[in-house]
Amino acid sequence: MTPTTGGDESATREVARAVAEAAAWRVRLAEDGRESSEAFEAWLESSTLHAPAWRQVQASWDFLADHAIAPEVMRARREALDRARNVHANRTRRALLPSWRRTSRWTVLGAAAALVLLAVGIGRWNLPDTYSTALGERRTIKLDDGTTVTLDGDSVLTVSLHSGTRDLELRSGQARFDVAHDAARPFSVRVGDETVVATGTSFNVDLLDRTVLVTLLEGRVTVYDGARPTLVGRDAPPRLIATLDPGERVTSLRPVANGPPVASVARGVSLAETTAWQSGKLIFTDEPLGLVAARISRYSKSKIVVDASAAALKVSGVFDVGEAAAFIDAVQRVLPVEATGGPGVVRLARRAA
Numbered sequence: 001m002t003p004t005t006g007g008d009e010s011a012t013r014e015v016a017r018a019v020a021e022a023a024a025w026r027v028r029l030a031e032d033g034r035e036s037s038e039a040f041e042a043w044l045e046s047s048t049l050h051a052p053a054w055r056q057v058q059a060s061w062d063f064l065a066d067h068a069i070a071p072e073v074m075r076a077r078r079e080a081l082d083r084a085r086n087v088h089a090n091r092t093r094r095a096l097l098p099s100w101r102r103t104s105r106w107t108v109l110g111a112a113a114a115l116v117l118l119a120v121g122i123g124r125w126n127l128p129d130t131y132s133t134a135l136g137e138r139r140t141i142k143l144d145d146g147t148t149v150t151l152d153g154d155s156v157l158t159v160s161l162h163s164g165t166r167d168l169e170l171r172s173g174q175a176r177f178d179v180a181h182d183a184a185r186p187f188s189v190r191v192g193d194e195t196v197v198a199t200g201t202s203f204n205v206d207l208l209d210r211t212v213l214v215t216l217l218e219g220r221v222t223v224y225d226g227a228r229p230t231l232v233g234r235d236a237p238p239r240l241i242a243t244l245d246p247g248e249r250v251t252s253l254r255p256v257a258n259g260p261p262v263a264s265v266a267r268g269v270s271l272a273e274t275t276a277w278q279s280g281k282l283i284f285t286d287e288p289l290g291l292v293a294a295r296i297s298r299y300s301k302s303k304i305v306v307d308a309s310a311a312a313l314k315v316s317g318v319f320d321v322g323e324a325a326a327f328i329d330a331v332q333r334v335l336p337v338e339a340t341g342g343p344g345v346v347r348l349a350r351r352a353a
Contacts, residue, residue, distance in 0.1 A: 018053035026057045052128065052169065055190070056160060128158040133173070136299040136322050138278065146180030147187070152277055153298040153321070173298065174206040176275060179219075193261070194241065194252055195224045203244075204274050208294045210254040215274045216244040223250050225261055247271065282319045289313045289331065293348065300324035307349035310337050 025040055044050050133139045133151045141149045144161055151157060155173020160166075166182075169190040179187045181200025189196045191205050192212045201219025205212070214223050226238030241263045242250040249269045252261040273283040277295075284292050290311030293304040299321040313335050319327050328339050328346060338351045 014049060015053070018047065018049035019056065022050065022053040022057040025054070052158060055167065055169075056128065128160040128167075128169075130156065130158050132156045135301060143180075145182060145185070148178040150176040150178075150278055155298075170205055170207055172207060174204070174277065174295075176202070176204045176217075176278065178202045192252075193225065193254065195226065195238070197222050197224065206295075208291050211291060212252045213249060214242075214244065214252075215249040215269055215271070216246050217271055217275070218246050220245065223252070225252075249274075277321065280321050282321060284315050284317055284319075286314045286316055289315050289335065289337070289348065293327075296324050296327050302343055303345050304328065305341075305345060305347045307347060309350040310335070310348055313337065 021043070025043065029035065029037070029040065044054060131139065131141055131149075131151060133153055133155050136153045138153060139151045141151065141157075143149065143159060143166075145166060147166070149157065149159075149168075152174035155175060156171040157173075157175060158169045158171065160168070162185075164185060166185050166187045167190070168177075168188065177187075177189065177198075179198050179200050179202065183199050185199075187198045187200075189205060191207050191214075192210065194212050194214070196203065196205060196214055198219065198221045201221055202217040203219075203221050204215040204217060206215075214221065220243070222243045223241045224238040225241050241252060241261065242248075242265050244250060244265070247267065247269055249266045250263055251266070252263040254261050270283075270285070273285065276283045282295060288311060290306045292315045293306045296319065297304045302324055304324065304327075315331065315335070317330060319330075324346075328348070331337055331348065332339060336351045337348045339346050339348055341347045
């Protein structure tokens, strides 16, 4: 047996705690008949571990709802709810987390654990697998369902494959998904605040700060503002942003973090240009300098930052990945911009008149 380091053990404990707290919130909200609360939203934003943990628990809860008539599911779910009610029988309707600190926090987590263990017992719960790439690295991953994922440089992807769903999250970077067809298990990719849903298709997803680009290579996908539609836990499905046909791209920009997206659909997109990064080329046709610089930065130790005054300038050209210096030199020759800074950060701004 290979011993784990103290850091690994600490990280595992933090993930387990996030899962338990997420499950406790799911039980509490169900008991109260609410979809959310101010305290819940505060908890959700208080750690980067909380949102993924919540999505995993919510997916398990959905599965339990789909199989609610099974006697063992009905019994276990009822016990989890009963434990939560017993803990909070004399509690006024105040925020959940402060009440854990005032009363029996671990008893609440015990009730939540019953829900998690139920999901484990019926084969529904899996902690997500995480895949990542370094600057300039490309990686091809074959998932257990037969799907092939190609990760661009400086990218992070989490994967959770379940009996009824396939839930992924592109947390940074770019990826191409060649999805194995399985109509019984929708394939969804969360990226930023959008979700791409497919069954069997090929598409490219690019996350650049608050801009998400989804390009359909073949098949059909739908892009939603928010999480994947579920059977329970929502009053209404998330807002549909676009349904794409091959050769179409939706660009979704959120001018304000957590604000509504501004989306547009382009048709007749060059698929060769879209996927050129897989062969070590970056091809741009009249694309904003700000987005182009963000892509170039995935392959360079020098981060390229574009001033707001120059971000909308259009760039066209073909560049080799990892050639940030050549890119910076080229844009200074053809655009009214100049570069400042050192090896770590290069800033592009409009050239003074």
